[in-house]
Amino acid sequence: MRTQLIGDIRIDRVVDMEGPFAPLDHMVPGAPAGLIDANAGWLRPRFVEAETDKLILAFQSFLLRTPRHTILVDCCLGNDKVRHDRPQWTSRQGPWLDNLRAHGVEPEDIDIVTCTHLHADHVGWNTRRVDGRWVPTFPNARYVFARTEYEHWAAEARAVRANPDLPPLNHGSFDDSVLPVVEAGQALLVDSDHQIEDAIWLEPAPGHTPGNVIVQIQDPRGRAVLIGDVMHTVAQLGAPEHSSRFCLDPAQSAETRLRLLDAVAETDTLVLGAHIPTPAAGRVVRNGDAFRFETGEG
Numbered sequence: 001m002r003t004q005l006i007g008d009i010r011i012d013r014v015v016d017m018e019g020p021f022a023p024l025d026h027m028v029p030g031a032p033a034g035l036i037d038a039n040a041g042w043l044r045p046r047f048v049e050a051e052t053d054k055l056i057l058a059f060q061s062f063l064l065r066t067p068r069h070t071i072l073v074d075c076c077l078g079n080d081k082v083r084h085d086r087p088q089w090t091s092r093q094g095p096w097l098d099n100l101r102a103h104g105v106e107p108e109d110i111d112i113v114t115c116t117h118l119h120a121d122h123v124g125w126n127t128r129r130v131d132g133r134w135v136p137t138f139p140n141a142r143y144v145f146a147r148t149e150y151e152h153w154a155a156e157a158r159a160v161r162a163n164p165d166l167p168p169l170n171h172g173s174f175d176d177s178v179l180p181v182v183e184a185g186q187a188l189l190v191d192s193d194h195q196i197e198d199a200i201w202l203e204p205a206p207g208h209t210p211g212n213v214i215v216q217i218q219d220p221r222g223r224a225v226l227i228g229d230v231m232h233t234v235a236q237l238g239a240p241e242h243s244s245r246f247c248l249d250p251a252q253s254a255e256t257r258l259r260l261l262d263a264v265a266e267t268d269t270l271v272l273g274a275h276i277p278t279p280a281a282g283r284v285v286r287n288g289d290a291f292r293f294e295t296g297e298g
């Protein structure tokens, strides 16, 4: 993704991982058979691998640089983590930190971190392992979490601790990538419509998780929205009523997605998704009863 500018705000992406992930019917159960063929003209090969028909997914953060702050939205998978039931996410030695530095940003430069929700693939780089302990990766940052989201998972964590038969919460990520930030005193629990700056704020987007949020960036000179996991793959634009298998409340997730798509379709709003692969950003346009994605890059 080339740097996107919304007024004085620069948006870049920092990739942790990108590649073919899974077929549509695995990722979005109930999606109509034939959806990819019907939308092949804009889906293949950028968003769907032609040979295997697997969806291509990215795991990425967005870096926002404003005149006042350096802000990171979502923290991907992280390195050195042990992830119950996720061998491909375990003991990773990925290049994310180098990718951040390639933008001229050191961990110490980050003022604000926010996670759209607290799943394992959005909190990983919140922490890193130093001398066998998990410490906040960004020593000078305030980590902004929606209170509804944090309290949901904190309650789940108590239930897990009370029942040793339950698997580690969110593959183990709550304990090694969320709690150490809270224990270091760097977490700020906020309302789901929290204003980060005049032109940047959170907006509630429940369904994928109870306290899921998106990040709105609006300036008289442009608009962008960081949609997190409100849509996991742009293939869902062809059948937006179908939610991913990872959504805790699929019906509410669909309602949130449809409302968002109606708001951004046929506008100049730049849509950036946590899992939308290269170039990660585009515009939503109507396509019959559904939608499609226009990246503006050949």
Ligand SMILES: [Zn+2]
Pocket (backbone or CB within 6 Å): 119, 121, 122, 229, 274, 275
């Ligand atoms: Zn995700």
